[in-house]
Amino acid sequence: MRALAERAAGIAGGIYLVLLAAFMLWPVAIVTLVSFSPTPVFDVPTEGASLQWYRKLADLDELWPAVRLSAEVGAIASVGALMLGSLCALGLRRGRLYCPACILAFLMSPLMLPGIVLGVAMLITFRATGFLDAYTSLVLAHIVITVPYVVRVLYAALGLFDFTMIDAARTLGYSHPVALWKVLVPNLLPSFVTAGMFAFLMSVDNYALALFLGDVRTVTLPIELLKLLDRAADPTVAAIATLMVAFTAALLVVGERLIGAARLVGRSA
Amino acid sequence: MRSNADDAPYGVLAVPALAYLLLVFVVPVALLVVGSIVVDQRLTLANFTAYLGDSHNLRTVEATLRYAFLSAAFCLVLGYPFARLMLGLTQRAELLVFAALLLPMSLSLIVRAFGWTILLGRDGPLNHLLLGLHVVDRPIRLLFTETGLVLGTISIKLPLMILPIFLALKTIPSELHDAGAALGAGPLYRFARIELPLALPGILAGFALVFAQAAAAYVLPTLLGGARMQIMSNAIVDSFLILQQGAVGSTITVLLLAIVTAVLVLTSALASRRVHA
Numbered sequence: 257m258r259a260l261a262e263r264a265a266g267i268a269g270g271i272y273l274v275l276l277a278a279f280m281l282w283p284v285a286i287v288t289l290v291s292f293s294p295t296p297v298f299d300v301p302t303e304g305a306s307l308q309w310y311r312k313l314a315d316l317d318e319l320w321p322a323v324r325l326s327a328e329v330g331a332i333a334s335v336g337a338l339m340l341g342s343l344c345a346l347g348l349r350r351g352r353l354y355c356p357a358c359i360l361a362f363l364m365s366p367l368m369l370p371g372i373v374l375g376v377a378m379l380i381t382f383r384a385t386g387f388l389d390a391y392t393s394l395v396l397a398h399i400v401i402t403v404p405y406v407v408r409v410l411y412a413a414l415g416l417f418d419f420t421m422i423d424a425a426r427t428l429g430y431s432h433p434v435a436l437w438k439v440l441v442p443n444l445l446p447s448f449v450t451a452g453m454f455a456f457l458m459s460v461d462n463y464a465l466a467l468f469l470g471d472v473r474t475v476t477l478p479i480e481l482l483k484l485l486d487r488a489a490d491p492t493v494a495a496i497a498t499l500m501v502a503f504t505a506a507l508l509v510v511g512e513r514l515i516g517a518a519r520l521v522g523r524s525a
Numbered sequence: 526m527r528s529n530a531d532d533a534p535y536g537v538l539a540v541p542a543l544a545y546l547l548l549v550f551v552v553p554v555a556l557l558v559v560g561s562i563v564v565d566q567r568l569t570l571a572n573f574t575a576y577l578g579d580s581h582n583l584r585t586v587e588a589t590l591r592y593a594f595l596s597a598a599f600c601l602v603l604g605y606p607f608a609r610l611m612l613g614l615t616q617r618a619e620l621l622v623f624a625a626l627l628l629p630m631s632l633s634l635i636v637r638a639f640g641w642t643i644l645l646g647r648d649g650p651l652n653h654l655l656l657g658l659h660v661v662d663r664p665i666r667l668l669f670t671e672t673g674l675v676l677g678t679i680s681i682k683l684p685l686m687i688l689p690i691f692l693a694l695k696t697i698p699s700e701l702h703d704a705g706a707a708l709g710a711g712p713l714y715r716f717a718r719i720e721l722p723l724a725l726p727g728i729l730a731g732f733a734l735v736f737a738q739a740a741a742a743y744v745l746p747t748l749l750g751g752a753r754m755q756i757m758s759n760a761i762v763d764s765f766l767i768l769q770q771g772a773v774g775s776t777i778t779v780l781l782l783a784i785v786t787a788v789l790v791l792t793s794a795l796a797s798r799r800v801h802a
Contacts, residue, residue, distance in 0.1 A: 269610045276607050277625040279680050283640025284632055286650065290643055344542035351536025359539065366550055370741030370785055372758050373554070376778040380560065380771065381553035400550045403542055461633050463744060468765060481635050485642070485748060494643075497636040504632055 284501060291494035309495040319496065322480035329391075329476065330459035333398035337455045338448065340399070341406025346436075348407075349414040360411065364404045371464025374401070379468040390474035397465045402455035409454065413447035450511050457504060561779040572776045582760075586780070589756040592671070593740035596678040597686075600735045601728065603679065604686035608727075611691050626684040634681070638748045641677035642668060645749065669751030677749045678739055685738065686731035693727025694720070726796040733792040737785040757781045 294306040313319065344363065348356050366374065374397070382393050417440065425435035441448070463478035470479055477500075484493050561572050576582050611622055629637060644651050645667040652664040667673040697720065705715040739745075743758040750756070757777050764774035 266613075269613070272606060273610050273614075273622065276603060276683070277622065280629050280683055281625060283637045283644060283677070283680065284629060285640075286643050287636055287640045340542040340545055343538040347536050347539030349535075351534070351539060353536045353539060359543070363542065363546065366546070368789070369554070370737070370781065372741055372743055372761055373557075373778055373782045373785075374550075376761060376765065376774060377553035377557040378549070379765065380775060381556050383771075384556065396549050400546065403546065407542070457631065463635065467743070467762060478633070478635050481633075481639075482744070482747070485635075485639060493639065497633070497639055500633050500636055508628075508631060 287494050287497045288501065290491050291498040293491045293494075296490045309491040310499075312492045313495055313499075316484075316492065318475070318480060319484075322475050322477045325391075325474065326460045326477035329394050329398055330456045332395050333402050333459045334452045334455040336395070336399045337402035337406045338452050341403045341451065341455075342410045342448065344403075345407050345410035345414055346440075348411060350419070360407070363407045366400050367404050371401075371462065372467075375464045375468035378465070382469070390469060390471045393469045394466060394474065394476070397469055398459045398462065401462060401465070402459055405454040405458060406451040409447055409451035410444070413444050417444060453507050453511055457507060557775060558779055558782070561775050572772070573780060576773065576776050576780070585755050585757055585760050588754070589740055589758075589781075590784070592674065592678075592746070592756060593736045595671075595675050596682060596739040597732045597736040599675065599679045600683050600686040601732055604683050604731065605690055605724075605728070607683075608687045608690035608694055611687075612694055626687060629681070630684055634744050635748075637681050638677065638744050641673075641680070642748055645673040645677070668749065669753065671750070671754070674746060674749040674754065678742070678745050681745065682735045682738060685734040689730040689734070690724060690727040693724045693730075697723045729792040729796045733789050736788050740785055740788075741781055 291309055292305040292307070293309070347353065348359060353359060378393065378397050382388065387393060421439050421443070422432075422435050425439045426432065430438060460477065463476075463482065466474075466476040466479050470476060475483075481493065481496065484496070562568060562570065564571055577586070611619060614622060643649055646652070647664045647666065647668070649667075651667060652661075655661045656664065667676075701719055701723075702715055705719050710718070741758055743762060746754050746756050746759060757780070761774050761777050761781070764770045764777065
């Protein structure tokens, strides 16, 4: 009798887990379904699928410049963050710095601050200094929010790196920077790729900074998406959204191949 | 043996990133805060009393706090049992649940919010479901209501509540429950006196995260709350981009920053007091 009750409780618990997980995944699933809808209403297609909304994407004149801008800003910001962040992680691991934990906490603090607050702070600062180029200010701002990811991934990776290998390379005659470049960088390449990927995804997904720092001609993908959603949209927006989900999923699969699911989960948690 | 690598000045490598953050992150935030509390070279809260003196603005702040609190409270009520149930899973099932929690977090927020606008529509799946279950007899308005907004926010912020609670619960040795039971404590007593105090740091962390993120959310209230939902984030964006009233916008921004910081500091203080007590 008691075993039966426990079994029933176990099943009820399982149902709860599945239902709540579905509640979290539902919004993404519905967007994907709607993008294949044969009709222009936002509903789950019941009879047949259609690719018409994907074909219509080509006609959206303002979409492609936004995609391009987001990709450019994301790429430049990721490279900048990779350089600053990986050097910094190395300095934190190997240097004799005062309170490395405090410095690490400081490096993470841009992620603690609401995006809107960061956007406003940068807007008024750039305005006050007369620095008005939207493109450059976007790149500068995106480096601030991507450096934390790079530091976090590489700080963890460097903790597992065996630095006696550097000593060995030095003994064999390499100078210090060359030893790092020839031994450390190839060894940690998967971590560099992961860090860059995270940085790129975070930059492309960020709306708050572009909301304040962008202008009429500097519109990133999230802002363009918000604009499209504002005009009573058809499933074309769902098609864009589905492609974005597919792109992120593809990057995550690449990341999983590179460093393994368990570590990816452990790091981003 | 400490390696001879120590002779290299590694610490210097941290300088460029720190200098960059100082210049492009700390200075702007400091300028924002100082600009709102220093008027005519005098320290004053005049900007804030003037803003809060207006009953319309007060309602905006109230709506923000209410929305953030409701979101965090519902996430806690739904998320706690979830985290608790995760403890009993096999490693494989646990990894699967982790994926379900982390995957949506890496997808675009706008895409997920957009998904909820479809779900909540008058002709949307949620209304179909309610009609099918005979909960309602005609489609009800969900989109652009507080209910719809909070529902969408819960579904999107739940992982932020579940993960810290799960991590806190995982540190509790199962022997503790058995010991309590052996000493005659009932399930309710064990929950209140053993589990809850030990899970409290996780609960507080989750609550603070969801509260802070909801209080400063812009996309969700804009897409799910509609034009009638006036909260601080919308007010900030409006005052900078539409009304061109940067001074008012800065005041609201600093107020929002103060609220978010207060919640984070308060909860972490509570959590550490619990641990040291």
